[in-house]
Amino acid sequence: MTDTAQGTQDLTFPQGFRAAALAAGIKPSGKTDLSCVVSDSDCTWAFAGTRSTTAAACVTRNRALFSGDGPVRALVVNAGNANAATGQRGARDNADLADAVGSVLNVPEDGVLTASTGIIGHLLPMDRVLSGAEHLPEELRAEVAPFAAAIMTTDTHPKTAAVTLSGGARIVGTAKGSGMIHPDMATMFAFAFSDARVDRDTLRSAFPGIVNRTFNAVTVDGDTSTNDMAVVLANGEAGEVDPAEFLAALEGVMRELARQIAADGEGATKLLTVRVSGARSEAEALSAARTCCVSPLLKSAVHGNDPNWGRVIMAVGRSGAEVDVERMTVSVQGIPVFAGRPLPYDDSAVSASMKAGEVVFEVGLGVGEASGESWGCDLSAEYVSINADYTT
């Protein structure tokens, strides 16, 4: 992940990809809110969208294109308006946006993916969106920074990660963060772009597992937004790569983005990491870890540097994951606090160790060999003030 260190400012897209961003007037702030990424050639791609039964128009359309199975070349993103719960008019607006961006980029409409993020229940200002779209070609460039900024909503900073494979091919990822809990802001977008040539079936079969171990592990409030999506586009311009190396690198990029999303939670002051081992299955390990990360109670304790490990016992217990309490173990920042029974420990020492940028709980379920990790953030009073008065 050496590229990550270079930071968002200097980061460029892989070969054949360019992006454009501009302010179309969707965000009241006047910040950039309409952007696109286009590839010079067709891309092998994979998609994962929200399981919400009230999914937004963009998710429904992308899912249909994905099952349609054709290649894509472009992605258009608007921030500031989720175009969700907007009825059939919203679906038409979404298709019109894809059509308009496709024609200015010379890409067929069904080669253009769409992504909208922002408040639910408001129609897109199509006049501004469409006139903005006409100017996207003028803004196309290789730099990632303008795109990474234009997809943000309440994020405090852009989120990117990148890696170079042994053969020189690259994977560049960008994401927009979930705050700790603001799913109506379309919690999560994750986009990965690569110039590697990768087999379509290999990518499609591996992608769901990668998403499950990375972005689905960072659903910090258990809420699933109407607009969540993860997309990977590979245009093959850098030639063949080792599939195993590519998939591992892709998961590394997505894991890094997931951690950045968790750490940038609304009102968050630290990253919460829960590692579960000894589970009967990876699914149960991830469920137990996630249930800890979504517990407002545990998150509050982490905020207060309170080593209240009983809240981990509670969260694991209600996750439904099989556990042998007699063999169960819990440690906080590496300090064992429970092993089938409460262990003696220095309250103030453990509390002091929790005053770090990342607080790690390690939990052993004692029933199997599977493991899983989840990321969240602490819960602060600032979160409430952020979310108690959003629309009004």
Add this chain to the structure above:
Amino acid sequence: MTDTAQGTQDLTFPQGFRAAALAAGIKPSGKTDLSCVVSDSDCTWAFAGTRSTTAAACVTRNRALFSGDGPVRALVVNAGNANAATGQRGARDNADLADAVGSVLNVPEDGVLTASTGIIGHLLPMDRVLSGAEHLPEELRAEVAPFAAAIMTTDTHPKTAAVTLSGGARIVGTAKGSGMIHPDMATMFAFAFSDARVDRDTLRSAFPGIVNRTFNAVTVDGDTSTNDMAVVLANGEAGEVDPAEFLAALEGVMRELARQIAADGEGATKLLTVRVSGARSEAEALSAARTCCVSPLLKSAVHGNDPNWGRVIMAVGRSGAEVDVERMTVSVQGIPVFAGRPLPYDDSAVSASMKAGEVVFEVGLGVGEASGESWGCDLSAEYVSINADYTT
């Protein structure tokens, strides 16, 4: 529910029931923390306990007695210590408490139910608990108030409800509240006592449904504590009753207690009620309503009097309940805001209507005839300060 109006202070138990409460020194505050209820005669009873896989010793033991199928006559409760995650020693302590209370009350050990609530992961101070138990008989009386107070933890006031059936038999209920989110304080106890004579099988078959529509509808943070339990004891001393009238009255008492629990959430300033109709099944209606009530995002909007109904769309969407968004309806305090598409409404008028003691959202899913209701509370910054520093 006329008896409810008389208030906790004057409330007495049904015929043949007496209760005792004293301070055994479990709570650092020195408040009453050890209590019991005993019936002069054997009781028909029903029990519902937490589904947590890390259930406390009291839940495990009561569940075993319930499957054992014999009558019970007494219930002993300690507050301030959950006796959960305390290993085999904790299980022995729990059995020893039942044994000690049984002998001073002349009830066989397997006729005594146990209930512990408080912090997880600490052994019971058995010396103080057992010496306290010896003095319980001296404190036995017909008044409910001392018992209702002794079972509280962070509750701000005792919770009781009572009803008199047409034939004169009574049902008296007491509960300890969940704060909005403090499951390690053993979110919820609900105990109902009646002098009605009710058929064992009738009671046992109806109880799970009643609990599901009342206490399970008030799991405001989705967390399931290690100690949650609901118990109903009927000693038959007032003679036969109409089963249908009894079960309806019991559900009324439990519904009233559930609403009191929700309204007394930690840091709560108002009750949140979500009514879902047009669902495919009662289970899906309850799931959709619960998912709205547990959403920290919606709860924050309610706290800020923010009519951000998009958060209802989100919560229903992720609940998994089947919905036809084109036929879906949402109203806030009786004001329609969504009907397949956003409806025009006066933001400030809706916001003003939310400055009430109870905020009601009514949601139509448009796919069936089933309905369900759930209760929660708003999320305030005070919640975080309450929970950020509990043990230390």
